[in-house]
Amino acid sequence: xxxxxxSAVADKAPQTVGDxxxxxxxxxxxxGTGATxxxxxxxVDLDIAAGDxxxxxxxxxSGKSTTMNILGCLDVPTDGEFIFMGHHVxxxxxxxxxxxxxxxxxxxxxxxxxxxxxxxxxxxxxxxLYRGDAxxxxxxxxxxxxxxxxxxxxxxxxxxxxxxxxxxxxxxxxAIATKPAVLLADEPTGNLDSExxxxxxxxxxxxxxxxxxxxxxxxxxxEMAAFARTIVHFKDGLVERVEAGHAQGERVG
Amino acid sequence: xxxxxxxxxxxxxRRHLLRSFLTVLGIVIxxxxxxxxxxxxxxxxxxxxxxxxxLGTNVLQIRPGQGFGRGGGGPxxxxxxxxxxxxxxxxITGVTAVAPQAQSSGTAIYEGQNWSTTINGTTNGYFQVQxxxxxxxxxxxxxxxxxxxxxxxxxxxVYTNLYKTAPALxxxxxxxxxxxxxxxxxxxxxxxxxxxxxxxxxxxxxKAVQRRMTxxxxxxxxxxxxxxxxxxxxxxASITDLLRERRHITGGKDDDFNIFDTxxxxxxxxxxxxxxxxxxxxxxxxxxxxxxxxxxxxMLVSVTERTREIGIRLAIGAVANEVLMQFLVEAxxxxxxGGLIGLVLGxxxxxxxxxxxxxxxxFDVQINVIAxxxxxxxxxxFGFFPARRAASLNPIDALRHE
Ligand SMILES: Nc1ncnc2c1ncn2[C@@H]1O[C@H](COP(=O)(O)OP(=O)(O)OP(=O)(O)O)[C@@H](O)[C@H]1O
Ligand SMILES: [Mg+2]
Numbered sequence: 001x002x003x004x005x006x007s008a009v010a011d012k013a014p015q016t017v018g019d020x021x022x023x024x025x026x027x028x029x030x031x032g033t034g035a036t037x038x039x040x041x042x043x044v045d046l047d048i049a050a051g052d053x054x055x056x057x058x059x060x061x062s063g064k065s066t067t068m069n070i071l072g073c074l075d076v077p078t079d080g081e082f083i084f085m086g087h088h089v090x091x092x093x094x095x096x097x098x099x100x101x102x103x104x105x106x107x108x109x110x111x112x113x114x115x116x117x118x119x120x121x122x123x124x125x126x127x128x129l130y131r132g133d134a135x136x137x138x139x140x141x142x143x144x145x146x147x148x149x150x151x152x153x154x155x156x157x158x159x160x161x162x163x164x165x166x167x168x169x170x171x172x173x174x175a176i177a178t179k180p181a182v183l184l185a186d187e188p189t190g191n192l193d194s195e196x197x198x199x200x201x202x203x204x205x206x207x208x209x210x211x212x213x214x215x216x217x218x219x220x221x222x223e224m225a226a227f228a229r230t231i232v233h234f235k236d237g238l239v240e241r242v243e244a245g246h247a248q249g250e251r252v253g
Numbered sequence: 254x255x256x257x258x259x260x261x262x263x264x265x266x267r268r269h270l271l272r273s274f275l276t277v278l279g280i281v282i283x284x285x286x287x288x289x290x291x292x293x294x295x296x297x298x299x300x301x302x303x304x305x306x307x308l309g310t311n312v313l314q315i316r317p318g319q320g321f322g323r324g325g326g327g328p329x330x331x332x333x334x335x336x337x338x339x340x341x342x343x344x345i346t347g348v349t350a351v352a353p354q355a356q357s358s359g360t361a362i363y364e365g366q367n368w369s370t371t372i373n374g375t376t377n378g379y380f381q382v383q384x385x386x387x388x389x390x391x392x393x394x395x396x397x398x399x400x401x402x403x404x405x406x407x408x409x410x411v412y413t414n415l416y417k418t419a420p421a422l423x424x425x426x427x428x429x430x431x432x433x434x435x436x437x438x439x440x441x442x443x444x445x446x447x448x449x450x451x452x453x454x455x456x457x458x459x460k461a462v463q464r465r466m467t468x469x470x471x472x473x474x475x476x477x478x479x480x481x482x483x484x485x486x487x488x489x490a491s492i493t494d495l496l497r498e499r500r501h502i503t504g505g506k507d508d509d510f511n512i513f514d515t516x517x518x519x520x521x522x523x524x525x526x527x528x529x530x531x532x533x534x535x536x537x538x539x540x541x542x543x544x545x546x547x548x549x550x551x552m553l554v555s556v557t558e559r560t561r562e563i564g565i566r567l568a569i570g571a572v573a574n575e576v577l578m579q580f581l582v583e584a585x586x587x588x589x590x591g592g593l594i595g596l597v598l599g600x601x602x603x604x605x606x607x608x609x610x611x612x613x614x615x616f617d618v619q620i621n622v623i624a625x626x627x628x629x630x631x632x633x634x635f636g637f638f639p640a641r642r643a644a645s646l647n648p649i650d651a652l653r654h655e
């Protein structure tokens with residue numbers, strides 16, 4: 001268990017020892033209403049401990065992204081409970097969730113989603129800007145994040161001037177610049193070749209070890225899931241089973 | 254938070270320079286048009302007023318004949334005589350000064366320099382009716398006026414051409430064959446509104462001009478100064494009655510003289526130019542509104558275009574209000590920048606047109622401030638709707654947007 005991350009989180013909000021960082025209870029999600037209504041999640045129960053590295057797997061349409069969106073406070077469950085660090089997220093309003101995202105979450109997307117025509121540094125600075133950090137501090141933290149993903153030298157390049165793998169690393173730098181508690185990555189390697197993918201996975205694994213960020217990642221590839229400590233399998237809007245990942249085994253063994 | 258939004262808005266404008274410029278083109282043109290029209294309108298009004306003012310304000314000009322464009326044919330009506338002038342001065346109330354004029358022309362000569370000029374015979378009343386200070390010397394004395402002594406007060410053009418920079422006061426020059434003492438030099442008045450050089454003149458006592466040049470006692474023009482407290486129309490009516498009586502015009506016969514009221518002309522011309530200015534400004538104002546709609550249109554397109562960007566911002570922690578503010582500030586900054594460019598262009602147009610149209614150049618602070626504020630307000634009004642639309646986007650949908 002990531003003890004370092006656990007204590008880092010503990011000083012942000014009171015938490016009973018042993019409580020998971022994230023707790024989903026009977027979470028459902030229904031898209032649309034009436035005849036076109038579709039239940040994407042059918043009662044998900046899931047606990048994620050602080051410092052864990054979780055890979056979410058499952059067939060297309062099984063509700064992985066839907067769950068990630070709820071976990072990232074981008075969306076709310078139709079029913080059920082989502083408790084994050086003691087907050088009942090399902091009862092928070094739009095702006096409160098935005099503030100929670102700003103403080104505790106970093107996002108990495110399949111399509112990178114960097115701002116075009118904007119330098120790597122300015123992209124990484126963006127969440128710090130919204131958080132209200134002063135210019136010098138912003139610069140320093142953004143450069144540190146770029147350094148962590150190995151792109152310090154590339155700070156003034158725009159996404160158009162970077163390879164896919166580099167863009168995804170800038171996106172990761174942006175996600176970790178605010179020193180979030182949780183990093184959410186929905187198919188972060190979906191647009192990359194396997195060599196680039198492994199580099200990204202190694203980066204995520206590093207971030208999970210130090211500074212101990214809790215990482216949740218959706219992937220279709222077993223090879224990538226093997227980097228995780230916990231693998232959650234989804235099927236038809238439900239958690240089918242949870243298994244220990246390769247990384248966990250390695251550690252234990 | 255406003256500082257952050259400001260930075261973001263400026264970055265976004267800088268990154269899309271062409272788009273930004275096209276967005277505000279309408280505002281640029283609208284502001285430039287409004288500023289140019291209003292300023293040129295004011296300059297024209299000023300020009301007209303200046304032309305009229307050079308004739309003196311509250312001045313009646315009385316001439317024989319039926320006036321501009323009327324009458325014609327038949328024998329020319331007689332000029333006035335000195336008794337008419339005296340009668341106006343004595344019998345009409347509300348008159349501050351009366352200046353008869355007899356004109357001639359001739360060559361002025363001093364130490365080998367020649368200059369042909371206009372000779373204006375009048376009285377000190379002339380300088381009261383339309384004040385004209387001296388750079389040096391003095392006006393006529395009552396004795397000089399009474400005796401018709403050959404003394405002259407010279408305009409600055411005459412002075413420069415005859416004397417260059419040499420002292421003129423106390424010298425004796427020849428004019429139209431007679432010699433006269435220079436007693437005063439007038440300050441420069443410049444071009445009259447009607448094109449003539451007002452400083453190209455030698456002014457002498459009217460009696461001197463009548464006796465030694467025109468050879469009669471006719472008065473071609475009478476200037477009458479009207480007291481501010483009296484209406485020029487009323488004074489004009491009394492003078493008309495007096496002159497009709499003195500010139501024996503009875504019953505329904507037309508006047509054989511005309512009275513030109515500079516104030517009335519000035520008022521008429523000013524109100525006409527003001528009306529024209531207002532109409533043209535209104536048209537230019539409409540283009541400002543069209544410019545505002547242009548901003549809204551492009552901002553709306555840009556919200557759609559930037560949906561994914563908005564999604565990213567929301568996902569990494571912007572609250573809805575920050576997105577709203579960013580778009581709003583962007584619209585306001587854009588339209589203010591457009592306004593500024595418009596002000597500069599408008600000013601350039603004013604400079605160009607006032608040179609071409611020989612209008613006085615004026616910088617009207619008021620219209621510049623107003624036009625700038627309006628462009629800012631347009632940004633707020635027309636930027637709000639697109640900004641609210643951007644802020645109301647759902648982050649997940651926005652992120653998924655292609
Ligand atoms: N906004 C939406 N409106 C309607 N239906 C939706 C919406 N988002 C997702 N769904 C449906 O919910 C189900 C689960 O979608 P989700 O994106 O969570 O799947 P996923 O496990 O991430 O699949 P994939 O591996 O293809 O990404 C799918 O059937 C999808 O069609
Ligand atoms: Mg998905």
